[in-house]
Amino acid sequence: MHEESLVRSLLHQVEDLAQQHHATEVEDIEVEIGPLSGVEPLLVREAFERLKDGCKWPSCTLTISVVGLMVFCNQCSGESELxxxxxxxxxxxxxxxxxxxxxxxxxxxxRMQIENAG
Ligand SMILES: [Zn+2]
Known part of the structure; x- marks a missing residue:
């Protein structure tokens, strides 16, 4: 499934970040989903719930920010939200x-917990 592979690569991305920052725990992952992305927020959440048990931080949560469709006009240089x-x-x-x-x-x-450097 489309969303499942997206979430899978998202978790890999987070894992890399956590490693770079020596995080001991990942608490929350926030993603942006636009209406033209072709990604269904509900399916992303479902895929996340399925996949997170297999990741390193089974208690982490997912925050989905659904953004509006913003455009810039080449004619009048105005910005509109469609x-x-x-x-x-x-x-x-x-x-x-x-x-x-x-x-x-x-x-x-x-959002992650970083190991105390002391
Ligand atoms: Zn315009």
Whole structure:
């Protein structure tokens, strides 16, 4: 499944980070999911619950930030948050837009406990 492999690589990414920082425990993993990412938040959560038992920190939690679809207008340089999938600038009506956020699935934040260096 698509989401399962995403979560699997996410956990690997976190594992690398934890190792770099000599973390003793990972408490929370925060990810960003945009409406155009093609990733279903519910399925990500399900996959996470299934996979985390096999990872090093079975008690860690997952926080999902669902971000809006933000676009930049090439015509008037305005930024709009689109609530539907109609790609029209809310300021001038132009359809010449660049996506600023909302098309990604990515790691935002990892909260971990770091070993005391003392
Ligand atoms: Zn515009």
């Amino acid at each position: 609530s539907s999938f109609q790609f029209v600038c809310t300021h001038c009506g132009s359809t010449s837009l660049r996506i600023l956020s909302g098309d990604a699935f990515r790691l935002l934040n990892v």
